[in-house]
Amino acid sequence: MKKIAVLLRSNTEEWLHLLRTALPQHIVVADAAEAADAAYAVVGKPAPGVLAALQELQIVFSVNAGVEALLESGEVPAGIPIVRMVDDGLAEGMLEWVLATTLAWHRNLFAYRDRQLQGVWAPLGEVLARDRRVTVLGAGHLGGRVAAALAQIGFNTRVWSRTPKQIPGVVSLAGDAALPGAIQDAEILINLLPLTPATENLLDAPLLARLAPNAVLINAGRGRHVVDRAVLDSLESGRLRAAVLDVFREEPLPQTHPFWRHPGVYMTPHVAAPTHASTAVAAIAENLLGFESGASLRHVVEPARGY
Ligand code: NDP
Numbered sequence: 518m519k520k521i522a523v524l525l526r527s528n529t530e531e532w533l534h535l536l537r538t539a540l541p542q543h544i545v546v547a548d549a550a551e552a553a554d555a556a557y558a559v560v561g562k563p564a565p566g567v568l569a570a571l572q573e574l575q576i577v578f579s580v581n582a583g584v585e586a587l588l589e590s591g592e593v594p595a596g597i598p599i600v601r602m603v604d605d606g607l608a609e610g611m612l613e614w615v616l617a618t619t620l621a622w623h624r625n626l627f628a629y630r631d632r633q634l635q636g637v638w639a640p641l642g643e644v645l646a647r648d649r650r651v652t653v654l655g656a657g658h659l660g661g662r663v664a665a666a667l668a669q670i671g672f673n674t675r676v677w678s679r680t681p682k683q684i685p686g687v688v689s690l691a692g693d694a695a696l697p698g699a700i701q702d703a704e705i706l707i708n709l710l711p712l713t714p715a716t717e718n719l720l721d722a723p724l725l726a727r728l729a730p731n732a733v734l735i736n737a738g739r740g741r742h743v744v745d746r747a748v749l750d751s752l753e754s755g756r757l758r759a760a761v762l763d764v765f766r767e768e769p770l771p772q773t774h775p776f777w778r779h780p781g782v783y784m785t786p787h788v789a790a791p792t793h794a795s796t797a798v799a800a801i802a803e804n805l806l807g808f809e810s811g812a813s814l815r816h817v818v819e820p821a822r823g824y
Contacts (some may be wrong), residue, residue: 518544518752519543519544519557520543520544520545520546520555520556521543521544521546521559522546522547522551522552522557522558522562523536523559523667524547524559524561524563524568525580526562527563528794529547531794532559532580532798534653535795536795536801539802540645540802540806543557546687548586549567549687550673552570552571553570553571554571554573555571555573555574556573556574556575556576556779557575557578558574558576558578559578559580560578560579561579561580561591562586564585565590565592565807566592568593569592569594570710573685574594574597575598576597576598576600576648576805576808576814577597577598577599577600578600578801578804579599579818580602580797581602582607582790583601583656583711583712583738583824584599584601584711584818584824585711585712585713585824587818588823598814599731599817599818599820600801600804600814600817600818601818602774602792602797602816603644603795603800603815603816604674604792604797605796606672606795606797607658607792608658608659608662608790610789610790610791610793611709611737611790613661614737614763614788614789614790615663615707615709615735615737616663617736618761618783619667619707622705622733622761623644625641625643627759636707637647637771638698638795641798643715646671647671647672647673648673649704649705650672650675650702650703651667651672651673651703651704651707652671652676652700652703652706653675653676653707653709653800654676654706654708655678655708655709655710655711656678656682656684656689656712657678657709657711659790660676660678661682663707663709663749664676665684665686667687667689668685668686668687669685672705675687675688675699675703676688676689676699679691679822680795682704697727701729702727702728702729703732704728704729705732706720706728706732706733706734706736707735707736708737708738708742708743710738710739710742711739711823711824712739712741712742712823714823716738717740717741718742718743719742720734720736720743720744720748721744722744722746722747722751725747725757726756728756728757730755731755731758732758732763733758734757734759735761736760736761737762737763737764737790738764740762740764740765740766740768741766743762743766745774748782749775749779752781757781759781759782760776760781760782761783761784762776762782762784762785763782763784763785763787763788763789764787764802768786770784771785
């Protein structure tokens with residue numbers, strides 16, 4: 518019987534229960550002493566040294582889609598595969614958050630709310646989705662699904678990724694050279710990239726300057742994709758009319774950060790797509806049982822490319 522160590526900072530009891538139910542032929546433990554001979558570890562951001570103590574470790578399952586913290590910390594011993602979280606629950610959550618924010622801006626809901634409170638009846642000029650240019654950065658499990666849904670609604674949708682994609686109704690642009698064209702004149706820019714050395718600080722002043730005037734930036738990737746100063750300057754200059762931010766360089770965002778009280782910034786506290794243990798455990802169990810039956814492990818991170 519192989520052992521699974523659950524090394525999480527919260528919700529441990531729920532994960533233990535669900536994993537034990539989904540994988541009754543495995544021993545699932547959370548106690549550090551009992552975990553010493555675990556073959557598999559289920560982790561978020563493990564404390565230093567915790568993974569190195571697992572002498573028989575074969576696979577690390579991340580409860581997060583973004584694995585930059587695991588890669589940057591160097592806590593996962595070399596050669597041990599890291600499986601990132603690919604789960605329908607995560608994708609559904611992200612789709613809801615991005616559609617909610619995109620449609621709210623597309624239909625001027627915040628502006629009408631302000632006008633309502635001022636007693637002002639003044640249409641802003643509504644445009645059809647087909648006449649709204651939206652770009653999604655990242656076309657993976659999350660970005661691909663978001664782009665497909667936006668296109669289905671009718672938005673004029675482009676995606677940018679490392680490799681070309683075929684998504685119905687979506688223009689796919691791939692590779693570094695295509696980035697300026699992917700962003701040019703976008704009215705809504707949605708970031709769903711993973712954080713890697715190649716994508717860190719990608720959303721800087723020259724890039725934001727390519728957007729249409731009064732564009733909306735929607736960031737649910739990672740805070741370090743965005744140069745904060747460039748976002749604030751773009752809001753001041755009117756290049757951006759709003760920045761909708763779910764993720765930040767430092768979380769919780771320090772109280773002194775100008776984003777907190779800036780009228781053009783709309784924040785949510787990293788809740789766009791939380792991992793739900795119920796769907797996430799099902800994804801881990803399916804992958805693990807397939808692997809133990811001889812199939813290839815799925816969703817393995819490639820350390821060299823950083824995601
Ligand atoms: P995937 O790995 O499935 O997709 C990543 C996408 O980014 C792929 O399309 C990939 O291209 C593209 N990409 C990566 N590097 C580059 C690059 N250098 N240039 C161009 N394109 C690049 O990840 P997910 O969709 O599952 O998740 C994306 C990110 O969303 C996570 O890493 C995490 O940071 C964030 N996230 C945020 C959450 C929140 O609550 N705010 C919750 C969950 C995730 P290609 O397809 O060619 O490989």
